Amino acid sequence: MFHNCPLCLSPSHDFEFKGEFTHCSACDLIFRAPKASFTGLGEKKHYLLHQNGPHHDGYVSFLRRAIDPIKSHLLPNLQALDFGCGPGPAIKYILQSYQISCDSYDPFFFPEGIKNEKYNLIFATECLEHFHDPQKEIVKILDLLEKGGLLSIMTDMHQGIGRFPDWYYVKDPTHVVFYSLNTMIWIADQFGIKLIFTDQKRVCVFEK
Template identity: 35%
Template sequence: MSGEKHCPLCECHDVARYHEDARRDYLRCCNCALVFVPPAFYLDRRAEQAEYDLHQNSINDAGYRQFLSRLATPLLQRLPDAARGLDFGCGNAPALADMLRQAGCHVALYDTFYAPEESVLDARYDFICATEVVEHLHQPGRELQRLWSMLEPEGWMGVMTKLVKSHDAFVSWHYKRDPTHVCFFSEDTWVWWAQEFGVRLERLGADVIMLQR
């Protein structure tokens, strides 16, 4: 168990058992407050993609685009004209990228399963989007630092993910039932991350986080 008691965000070993259910254990980092699933419970890559293949998202689905507008609208308000960005974890239906392109942005795509073009990770961007992505990351500390290093000065990272509110709420939380969700951020976690990297942090609504370099 000692090998599992390691926060994948801040690498702290001071973690405590937070919850367990019939399928998985959940630990909480005492440093950054990330709640996470130990690696022993991760799906293998094939099973993980099979779960994603079940998603029925469509680029032109009005409801899906309305959902994504909770991030797209405030992001566009903060960007210069013709901004260059990356849709990280774009999935098999990159509706957000389509919305941003229609607004005049230039958007590259990356997804480890559906758009695995590594060269886009060597560029620099005015903005990076990660919608419903960070909860899937096995190494969120490493991935978020890499993304942050790709931003131009004063660039924006827009994140959409459901946030842990309390232990009582977590016990019955539907969000943890997805077997591909292995990292659960709270507002305290994002405050820690912003302080650690000298980041301007804005929380918009229940699940949108804006971070400025």
Template identity: 75%
Template sequence: MFYSCPLCLSPNQNFAFKGEFTHCLVCDLIFRAPKASFTGLGEKKHYLLHQNGPQHDGYVSFLKRAIDPIETHLLPNLQALDFGCGPGPAINYILQSYQISCDNYDPFFFPEGIKEKSYDFIFATECVEHFFHPNQEFEKILGLLKVGGYLSMMTEIHPGLNKINDWYYIKDATHVSLYSEKTFMWIALKYKLKLEYTDQKRVVVFRKTG
């Protein structure tokens, strides 16, 4: 049972419920408790089933959606971090052609991957929906991003509590934190970010302003 929102920490009198899903009426996050079978080693085994990695052309093309909106800012010798890169990092493979060094971090597969104290770019592609504690994770991510730097995220925007049960995205039981555009605006206000780009479906790019 949640006593506060795992993102904005609002108390549970601000919650609405539908089945296993809880909706925070303050930040618009929809969340659910992680299933016991998908925590710890079970979660890691689940991610190993994903066919992700630079050897998969379709996956590389998919990830380029997070890079295209900021391509003009990708200058040689800048530093990037792929946060939640999974077992087969691909962002660093894509950024090689821009002469950008990219560190890989993942709590299961690259736990020691954060090498710099601050980064010009942080990519969080198809990982923020897996955050059990999004408040803590965003604090960590944005603490590593330089002022003026870019955070590029990919996660499918939720359709609202009334439509959640018909949404394909929830078939993955490790998708526990689900975001809307309102949620991203809350994050922008909280962390002094400027929304630079959104495709209003999956890709969101912020620039850190303070």
């Protein structure tokens, strides 16, 4: 049982409950307690089952959704970070054609992947839904982003807790937090960043 929202820290009187899911009315985040069998090594083993990497054309094409909106900003010699890249970092592979150097960080697979104090570009694709402590992780990401830099994220945005029972995104037991477009707007306001693009479904780009 959560006593505070893991993103905005609002107390439980702002919560709406539906089964194992909790909705925070303050920031519109929906979250659930991580299952004990899918934390630590169990979580890592689950990620190793994913067919995600630079040699999977479908996945590379999927990730381009986070890159296409900022193509005009992709200049040679910029420093990028793929935050939460998983076992097969693909953003680094895609950015090679733009002559952009990209570090790959993942707490399970590349824990030493952060090489610079600041980055021009940070990508966080299909990882925000895995954050057990989303506020802490977002602060960490923004601390690594230089002023004027861009953060491009991908996570499927929810349409309300009432639609959860049939939503494919909740079937993955490692998905523990779910954001809406309203949550993204809240993040922009609270963290002092500007939401400069969204497809209103999965992709959001912020400028610091």
